[in-house]
Amino acid sequence: MEVSPVSSGEWIRLANLRRLRVLDTDAEPAFDALVEAAMAALRMPVAMVSLVDADRQWFKARRGIAMQETARDIALCAHVVDQGRPLVVPDTRLDERFFDNPLVTGEPGIRFYAGVPLRLADGSCVGALCVIDRVPRQLDETALPVLDRLAVAVVHALEARLLREQEHETRAALQLSEETFRLLAENTSDGLAIYQDGAIRYTSPSYARMLGDDPDVGFGRSRAEMLERIHPDDRQQVAEAVRDAIERRLPHQVYAYRMRHRQGHYFWREDSTRFVYRPDGQPERAYIVCRDITQRKLDEARIAHLSLHDTLTGLPNRLHMQRRFDTLCAGLAQSRHVGVLLLFDVDQFKELNDTRGHDLGDELLRQWAQRLASASDGRVCGRLGGDEFIVMADLGPDGGCEADRIGRASAFGASLLRRLAQPLAGALAAHRATASMGMVLLQGTAVGFDRAIQKADIAMYEAKSAGRDTLRLYTPVLEERLAERIALGQALRRAVPEGQLRLHYQPLVDRAGACIGYEALVRWQHPERGLLAPGAFIALAEATGLIDEIGLWVLEQACSQLAAWRDVPAFAPLSVAVNVSAAQLRHPEVVEQIAAVLRRSGAPAARLTLELTESMLQQDVEDGVRKLRALRALGIGLALDDFGTGYSSLSYLKRLPLTTVKIDRSFIRHIDADGQDEAIARAIVGLATTLGLRVVAEGVETQAQFERVAALGCEAFQGYLFGRPQPLADVAA
16 A cells, blocks of 8 residues: 655644644643634534644544544544635535545534634644534534634634743743752852852852852952952963953863962862853853862872982982983083082992892982982982982082092092991991992083983993992093993803803912812903903903803813813822802802703712802802802812902801812912911911811912912912913823
């Protein structure tokens, strides 16, 4: 079945009917009275206000009929609506359009019908006002105009009804809006204020609480009067912001300022103001939502501070110091002054953290920071990170003399070192902390911050190499030396993989001069610099972490040689000594590594001696003792090298499972001429003998030295008198 399309006019008509919001509503006296008036004027028994919907007709008012609605397709009023003009049917049974209509043949038995359209202002018909009789009749010619006027009254009643309903809804919405506004205004933490014609007309309770005032704070006062409570430094800014908004007719403006509380203090407040303008451009009203942003300002200030300061010490951080550096250099250039940049760190800070914990390490940094910050000599200090600090200062006019510049900078740095070396407080009272300091002169030249730090770092490294607790001035020579060291370190990384290391053996003899063993000493066959002794690269290997790899290689070679000598009668009784650095001993698996080398090589552990320096006693003694006992349990001999030059004590000697003590060459060199050296050597021999340790004198170069040391009771000797370190081939020969 085809469905006829709905015309645009019908859509409009139905929309207007919906707009009236009258369908399916209760009976109302106004419409009932108009129906009754139509019945009386036309002397009819039935009258109705019929509203024609899409598929039905519905009676807003009716008299003389029981039904409330009918289908649209049988409604006579639908013809009135469709044609848009009055319809009069004297006798429906004689009209071919209606003679078989159910409303004619059945209830209500319509024989006579007269209806006029209910036409709205736009011309659309929403229904009809009609009268009905159950008998045929003729309509007087004056009756239709009367019905038409009544239809106009019905339309007015419909419009009036709609206006009343809309007015009621508007009042309800306004009341709800007022209640909502009051609820929000009385419960929000934001303050609300309304200005009308330049004066305050409303303030919320929260607005008053924010200012510490009565609920009607400022009511009736002008904006100019309220400006008096704004902080003097912010008044002009606020006045200009408001004036700018009004001149440019901005609808919205946000600004922050400080306002005086009733108790006298100032707090930060942010206003979000919306302006309403008159046609002439002048402001009529201003709605202000304000809030207390004091905490936000404090947070912002804290964030800004944290972005430029170190969280542990409170000192300026690297970014802040870079800005200070630029400012200082600009000032030095303008005033022709000389300045200095000092970079320093805590000597042996890692050892403090490892042995006593990071909490004490942090406490040391804080105490140093307090010393730096408390000085009033015009310097600028900061923390770059870790245990590194930086100090910059203007040293005054540049006299043009380099020696004077260096002298003033050195004096400044030395005074700072003395201050830092002063005793610490609290749990650190027994700890002596010193600094290694690098120094760079600043003369307003175009040098960047990073480059200045780089130079100071080079000088600081030189200070550490010089024994710590001192300072060094940057010079290009230091940088060249460092570059050489870096290049040497890079080459050293290739030494083991490329087979550049060599072992030389120096003999160890007894009192009769017979060889009883060798000390294996590593050499580096550098591709360009030739054969290098340990002093040229071992310290570098320890600093770069290569010592474990090199030490393991030396041990592998020495043990392999010991294993090979087992089958050579002349060499089978000999022992081999290998140097082990403190860095190697700190390796957590050093015992397992050495045991694995012995197993792989098949070398007799009793023929192997590990020589240890006294520096290992400065580290974790308990850990060192545990590892040495484990090595001794394997059968390996343990010798304390360079005895008497370090920090060893009798308690350490008693605890360490040593087999040998070697008298340092410094006591042998002048033993035949210096009574003190002989006394020290005699004491060492006596002490070692008492503890059951063998004594080896190293560095014996003359017959007189040999005889003097032998007379003291020394059992073994090593030195150039008996042979220099030589390759394995020469040893065999």
